[in-house]
Amino acid sequence: MSTVEKKPLFRDLTGEDPDPEVTEIESLCVNCHGNGMTRLLLTRIPHYKNVVLMSFSCEECGFENNEIQPGGAIAEFGIRWKLRVEDAADLNRQVVKSDFTRVYIPELEFEIPAQSQKGEVTTVEGILARAISGLSQDQEARKKDHPEAAEQIATFVRKLQGLRGLETMWNLELEDISGNTFVENPDAPKRDPRCDKTEFTRNKEQDHLLGIYRKDETRSAMYLPLSPDTVASLPGSITPADPSQGSYDKLVADEVLQFATNCPDCNAPADTNMKLTKIPHFKEVVIMATVCEACGHRTNEVKSGGGIEEKGVKFEVKIATRDDFSRDILKSETCSMSIPELDLEVGGRALGGRFTTAEGIIRAFIDQLGNAPALQGDSPAVAKENLQMFITKLEEVLDCKRSITLILDDPAGNSYVQSLSDDPSKYDDGMKVEYYERTHEQNDELGINDMKTEDYEHAT
Numbered sequence: 001m002s003t004v005e006k007k008p009l010f011r012d013l014t015g016e017d018p019d020p021e022v023t024e025i026e027s028l029c030v031n032c033h034g035n036g037m038t039r040l041l042l043t044r045i046p047h048y049k050n051v052v053l054m055s056f057s058c059e060e061c062g063f064e065n066n067e068i069q070p071g072g073a074i075a076e077f078g079i080r081w082k083l084r085v086e087d088a089a090d091l092n093r094q095v096v097k098s099d100f101t102r103v104y105i106p107e108l109e110f111e112i113p114a115q116s117q118k119g120e121v122t123t124v125e126g127i128l129a130r131a132i133s134g135l136s137q138d139q140e141a142r143k144k145d146h147p148e149a150a151e152q153i154a155t156f157v158r159k160l161q162g163l164r165g166l167e168t169m170w171n172l173e174l175e176d177i178s179g180n181t182f183v184e185n186p187d188a189p190k191r192d193p194r195c196d197k198t199e200f201t202r203n204k205e206q207d208h209l210l211g212i213y214r215k216d217e218t219r220s221a222m223y224l225p226l227s228p229d230t231v232a233s234l235p236g237s238i239t240p241a242d243p244s245q246g247s248y249d250k251l252v253a254d255e256v257l258q259f260a261t262n263c264p265d266c267n268a269p270a271d272t273n274m275k276l277t278k279i280p281h282f283k284e285v286v287i288m289a290t291v292c293e294a295c296g297h298r299t300n301e302v303k304s305g306g307g308i309e310e311k312g313v314k315f316e317v318k319i320a321t322r323d324d325f326s327r328d329i330l331k332s333e334t335c336s337m338s339i340p341e342l343d344l345e346v347g348g349r350a351l352g353g354r355f356t357t358a359e360g361i362i363r364a365f366i367d368q369l370g371n372a373p374a375l376q377g378d379s380p381a382v383a384k385e386n387l388q389m390f391i392t393k394l395e396e397v398l399d400c401k402r403s404i405t406l407i408l409d410d411p412a413g414n415s416y417v418q419s420l421s422d423d424p425s426k427y428d429d430g431m432k433v434e435y436y437e438r439t440h441e442q443n444d445e446l447g448i449n450d451m452k453t454e455d456y457e458h459a460t
Contacts, residue, residue, distance in 0.1 A: 027056060031063035042071060067118045069099070074210055075179025077199040077445070083124065083172045083183055084194040091125040091166070094184040097174065100210070101181045103127060104173040108159055114177070124172060128164045132157055177206045189369055189390055191345040201447040261290065268294035279330060279416060285355065302353040304332055308446060309413025316432040317358065317417055320403035324430060325359035328418035334446065335410035337361070342393055342404065358406065359398065366394050411442040 022041050029036040036058035044050050050071035057064045085091065097103075098119040103112035112131065122130070135157050142150040163170050174181050179199070185192040207213070256275045263270045272290040279285055286303040318324065331337070333353040338345040344365075351364050369391050396402040408415055413435075421428040438446070 029056075029058040029061065029063055032058060032061040034058060034060040036060075036063070068120055069118075074212065077179055078175070078177040078202050078206065079179045079181055080176075080198045080200065081172075081174040081181060081183045082196045083174075084169065085124060085163070085166070085172055086169050086194060087166065089186055090194065091123065091164070093124050093186065094121065094182075095123060095127065095174075096121050096180070096182040097127075098176055098178050098180040100178045101174055101176045104175070105163070105170060106173065107168075107170045108156070108163070110156075110160070114175075119180075125164060127172070128160055132160050132164070135160075177202055178210055187386075189346075189387065190343050197347070198441075199445055201444060263290070263292035263295060263297055268292055270294075279328075279355070283414075283416075285330065287355065299352075300354060302330060302332070302355045304412075304414040308448065311413055311435045312409070312411035312438050312442065313413045313415060314410075314434045314436065315406075315408045315415070315417045316434075317406045317408070318403065318430045319358055319362075319397065319406055320400070322400060323420065325357060325362075325398075327358045327420065328355070328416075329358055329361060329408070330355045330414075330416040331361070331408060332410055332412060332414040334412040335408050335415040338407045338409075339404050340407070341402075342390065344390075348410075361406065362394055362397055366391055369394075411438050412446055 022039050025038045025040070027036050027038040028034075036056055038054060038056045041053040041055075042050070043053060052069045052071045054067040054069065055064075056066075083090065083093070096119075097117075099117070100114045101117075101119075102114040104110070110131070112127075117130075135153055139150055139153065142153070162168070174183065183195055183197075185195065187193065202210075202212075204214075256273050258271055258273050261270055261272045262268065270290055270292045272288055274286060274288045276284055276286055283304070288299075288301045288303065290297075290299045290301075292298075317327065331351065331354055332348070334348045336346065336348050337350070351361070351368065354360075354364070356364070369387055393402060397404055408417065417431060417433075419427050420430065427433055438448075
């Protein structure tokens with residue numbers, strides 16, 4: 001019985017894979033209207049995400065065009081970046097922008113609307129260079145036919161060139177409803193002092209623009225009543241790992257459920273196991289684990305079994321001795337973390353949701369930083385040295401040679417830190433807990449409408 005080796009759908013370009021799967025499609029040339037060839041390659045940008053590279057060439061007229069499209073799923077939230085450009089290092093920052101990225105420079109009131117350019121991997125200077133090139137196109141013909149408009153465009157181009165030459169400090173704002181835009185942090189793993197990143201919940205119109213429709217928006221006629229046996233047989237439906245135990249429509253504490261999904265790394269078909277468990281003195285959580293047979297990728301994720309709490313929670317945990325490493329920690333996806341002594345600050349999705357220990361959190365930092373792009377390839381030696389020094393400091397923490405304070409801030413209130421007190425219901429001296437009211441911005445990021453009743457009645 002022959003078996004076929006499974007390969008990831010999106011693979012790295014390496015010498016061990018000399019024959020990558022390239023799809024060729026005969027296409028119409030937009031320049032001469034002849035027949036050209038489009039080549040599609042599914043690959044991965046290391047330490048970023050899956051992408052589809054598209055290359056078109058026409059042998060008749062020589063016209064060529066290259067394009068990049070995201071190959072992964074649309075992010076759960078939209079994203080906004082605001083960068084303050086002060087020196088040449090900021091101009092050299094790498095930028096990954098999608099088709100849905102809106103570019104805005106407030107100092108010049110200059111905007112590049114979303115979907116007016118294709119997605120690309122570029123730099124801050126590259127964004128300016130592309131804008132200057134686009135505005136300068138056909139200037140000679142414009143000077144003859146519309147001299148006034150040509151002069152106005154030339155004046156604006158000089159202003160863009162002034163920004164490129166750093167004649168003054170300026171701001172670059174990027175907004176992407178698909179959440180697939182990225183701006184490099186040259187000071188990583190430290191917090192970026194000149195770049196702010198915020199996430200936001202998309203509205204209905206933005207979801208529709210991305211082709212996302214909610215269940216209540218679809219027509220009921222599209223759905224027919226199905227029997228439980230039919231539903232259980234559908235792809236992606238949740239079924240018990242052991243069909244002889246339990247029912248598919250109820251998640252029992254002692255039952256492991258399994259459903260078909262795709263690997264988040266290579267997008268190959270995989271299975272995800274899910275189990276409901278109870279954390280003492282906290283709440284029920286859902287633990288999910290995925291193992292991909294194609295690429296070997298493993299993920300462990302924790303989701304809160306309940307909804308968003310009324311208040312946010314902030315934990316300050318001292319880590320100085322071996323006993324401190326044994327604390328159980330539940331970190332949700334909305335929980336940000338920081339270590340003031342090391343000037344480290346990361347968002348909630350940096351390590352994802354996980355149920356681990358204080359030692360496990362530190363080791364996860366080391367593993368993620370060890371695979372950072374700055375330690376690979378042709379990155380500057382200074383960036384490599386800074387990251388290596390930071391990893392060394394974290395290893396000193398594990399060896400109890402350096403004490404730190406781990407701060408976990410979860411506006412959703414779904415994170416938990418175990419107390420080492422004899423009475424587990426009370427907090428010990430090594431940790432502080434603060435419950436707080438969320439701000440309007442935090443509610444917006446969590447998708448909560450915090451408008452008061454009287455304000456709503458007044459607005460309507």
